[in-house]
Amino acid sequence: MDALIFEKDVTFWYETLRLLGHIAYGGADFGEVITTAQRITESDYDSWHKEWRATADRVAGEARRSLAAGHEVSARDGLLRASTYYRSAEFFLHGDPSDPRVDQSYALGVESFRAAARLSDIRIEPVLIPYAHTALTGYLxxxxxSRTPRPTIVMHNGFDGSAEEMHFFGAAAFAERGYHVLTFDGPGQPGPMHREGLVFRPDWEKVVGPVLDYLLALPEVDPERVALLGASMGGLLAPRAAAFEPRIKALIAFDGVYDMGAIVAGHFGEDRDQARAVLGAESAPEVDEIIQGLMANDPVMRWAFTHGMWVTGARSPRGYAAKMLDYHLRDGIAERIRCPTLVCSAPGDFAFQGQPEALHDHLTCPRTFLEFTAEEGADAHCQSGAQRLAMARISDWLDETFRSEK
Structure with missing residues (x-):
């Protein structure tokens, strides 16, 4: 979808479209998004935070007044929208994680979402999932x-999204279709990052395994109908987990990603060994200069490197690039997946062009390739802007997959 605002900065436009997409499940309102966006100075991270924080505070304040007056539906709706706006407010500030605005907006977003959940017609329960020496936060x-075992879908976000956002990226849609849903934040994602600084790890099966341990201890879960959905970079992490975790009976890559290191390796003639050696060197001023040039001239690179350093624990942009070489489904990993798999694709995706096709081509399990189109308004990353359409097709596939597996 062509930019309707922020024409010179694809990151600002996509984050605006992402917000507009969340209207479908109550996470935003059109006028609030547009009027806020119109106040923002393009490519100015401080301006972005200031205006979204102002909108979030205003919407949350009105919701609290509604709740105090006994208007619970109005309060729920406002709190859901506020949770989205608070998340957006701190989105571009991660180049300096010590900035107090980051934790403040994040905490207010979680607080708003949990308050909305308590007022929801859907039963949404915050949960703590035992993981290593700590616990992962999520929602059941x-x-x-009914205590009769039901099909269940486990869902997680990707490089920059939260478990709270998964309400709008699928959890509400599957819940209204009769599925139990478990969303969670893993290492590198907002909950663990804000609380403990737990950074991403490529062996995502070590994250999903404890989540499945927790889930399958619940009597209302049918162990033969457990699906896993990963959004954005989760479209690589979830397949990685499924390759080593037989308890996953269906997999959705939303959208599919095969190799996060492909762009990095491309700068070295696809020679990954050379890329790893140069990026891991004690000193590589020419490479540092190239990366700084990318960040200065490309809004996507500017944001990806600043955010990526935080969530991977890298000490430099070059260090972050080196870590991305480990995030892939190469070397036979994709071929290990055995469960039916849906790979979603958005032809206008600014981040992962060609990645869904590469993942689909390497699968040897029962596989389905689901490509959305610009004519449907669904060609953006993770079909932002067409969430109702995307969720209908994805959930229909899962319905039919579990039906045929019986």
């Missing part, structure tokens, strides 16, 4: 009151 959506 219980479909109905």
């Amino acid at each position: 959506y219980r479909a109905g009151d």
Whole structure:
């Protein structure tokens, strides 16, 4: 979808479209998004934070007044929208994680979402999932009151999104279709990063394994109908987990990603060994200069490197690039996946061009390739702007997959 605003900065436009997409499940309102965006100075991270924080505070304040007056539906709706706006407010500030605005906006977003969840018609319960020496935060959506085992979908976000955002990226959609849903933040994602600084790890099966341990201890979960959905970079992490985790019975890569290191390796003639050696060197001023040039001239690179250093624990942009070489499904990993797999694709994706096709081509399991189009308004990354359409097609696929697996 061509930019309707922020025409010179694809990151600002996509984050605006992402917000507009969340309207579908109550996470934003059109006028609030547009009027806020119109106040923002393009490519100015401080301006972005200032205006989204102002909108979030205003919407949350009105919601609290509604709640105090006994208007619970109005309060719920406002709090859901506020949670999205608070998340957006701190989105571009991660180049300096010590900036107090980062934790403040994040905490307010979680607080708003949890307050909305308590008022929801859907049963949404905050959960703590034991993981290593700590716990992962998430939400359990219980479909109905029946104790009869039901199909369940586990969902996580990707490089920059949260478990709270997964409400709008699929959890609400699956819950209203009768699925139990478990969303969570893994290492590198907002919950663990803000609380403990737990950074990403490529062996995502070590994250999903404890999540499945927790889930499958619940009597209302049918162990033969457990699906895993990963959004954005989660479209690589979830397949990685499924390659080593037989308890996953269906997999959704939303959208598919095969190799996060491909762009990095491309600067070295696809020679990954050379890339790893240069990026890991004690000193490589020419490479540092190239990366600084990319960050100065490309809004996507500017944001990706600043955010990426934080969530991977890298000490420099070059260090972050080196870490990305480990995030892939090469060397036979994709071929290990055995469960039915849906690979979603957005032809206008600014981040992962060709990645869904590469993942699909390497799968040897039962596989489906689902390509959305510009004519449908669904060609953006993770079909932002067409969430109802995307969730209908994805959930229909899962319905039919579990039906045929019986």
